[in-house]
Amino acid sequence: MPSAQEPGHPPARHLPGHIAAALAGAGGPADSAGRPWAGRSLAGEDGKIHNFEDDDGTADAGYLTAVAALRQGSGSEAGVVAALATARVFIPIVAQLAEEAETDHGLHADKQADMALVTLKAADGRIALPAFTSAAALSAWHPEARPVAVYAARAALSAVAEGAELLVLDPGAGFTFVVRRPAAWALAKQHHWVPSYEDGELAAELGRASSGFPAVRGIELLPGRGVSATAADGTVVPGGGAGPELQVVLYLEDGLDAAGVQELVAGLQAEWSRNVLFGERVDSLEIKLRRAPD
Template identity: 70%
Template sequence: MDQRPPAEQRPPAPRQLPGHIAAALAGSGGATDSAGQPWAGRSLAGEDAKIHNFEDDDGTADAGYLAAVDALRSAAGDEAAVVASLATARVFVPIVARLAEESDHGTHADPLHGDKQADMALVTLKAPDGRTALPVFTSATALEAWHPQARPVAVYAARAALSAVAEGAELLVLDPGSEYTFVVRRPAVWALAQQQEWRPSYADPELARAMAEATAGYPPVRRVELEPGGGVASSTAGGAVVPGGGPGPELRVVLYLTDGLDAAGVQAVVSGLNAEWSRNAVFAERVDSIEVKLLRAAE
């Protein structure tokens, strides 16, 4: 799913959440549904079987999200508008029964045998690059088609983003296995979790200034430009290209270098700038993954 560049061309995955994100997570109740109930360890019986607080929900996709995706697919909108539509959208998070069976050696998980005890477990996916992703669905029908045995838990997308952060997931994957899948990358997941506006890194002037300022100590760099990376685009099941919703790399950094640098000189510039950028708080929070393109500066 993710065809990111080598590690030296992307920011390292942060080990600790920024303080304001950790505070938002701690104050929100963490990985719970819209009723405030944790998914992990929930029984399938009695009051614990209640799955959401959307009593009149008909299970269809949010109209605002569908409109934003239609605009993106027709190139009339952008992926920032799709993420913005999720701020008030209800989505479904899949949870599955995790059966336990008593034995002489204690309780152990056994997916092949029924038991009177069953807990609900939140489903996560592992992306090809090793990152954890939380699948969410815009409709109950889409979730059922993906996993007929999964139970749909209706939550606001912001709550799903918070739960993704709590689970260590860096991606939200909307409607996997459907006709069109939209991936919300890590910076957008964080923004959604905090209920803040998200601006793509390739269209972020503050980020552009910070990255340009980092080149001050590198005379061979004449200019820096930011543009959408090769991983921004996605595609439908039928092969139609959509200008957004891809897993990354979402940022292409174009470095215009003076002529005459040998391979070692170029490598020193790129490695040094990667180190400078990774120490910048704006870069660490707003950039998911990058690719670097080198061009000769016009004299």
């Protein structure tokens, strides 16, 4: 789970053309009207909390319903992300001194303050963009940040533009839901998202990729250990974790020694890394080895 309020520099990742085009059209990190944060002051109209009419700042009802279903065991991660597709969220922006002026008495005063997005650094070093389902949750997390309301899809675009691979909903609250990279990209494209561990097309693709490895008798995709999240009250929720989200079970023939298994797994990973579908739909994975049934 993200733990520090500092920007970082994750390894460069080639963005799919549809994401790059969406970013170009959206103008990068911007408010709900598409106006960039850079160069804006905290005065006048720029200081408005958001541009949504009649918004009371409370959490989206659809999102709350989806999260409640997930926690009760009747919902799913996909259901939560689907609810986010039409939800308004708040992203935090803070004032950063852009120019300093000296007064007649030799004192320094703020002459201009720019607006900047707040990012987090996850435990694995990746950058995450925090977003909040309510203005109150954002204020409790960072009292000095300005909540700016945007649709979650635009927040996802801003995350991509900031080099963030994760969108983190309500950090520090009773329940934090992490939107991993494939789901964030799906939100940005306004496409339906299917978790990698439930993706039949991905399973078929990985099966085809393993056809050149005779020792592999079968492949199964399951939820990884990182799918689950722990709420503030200690309960384990079957979704919203930071990953790894995919467990690939390899059913292998008998007779392979340790060196042979290592070579096989390395070859498969190299094959998968060249697969476009795998790159788009898998955030992180773990591999489990089992003996093929007789």
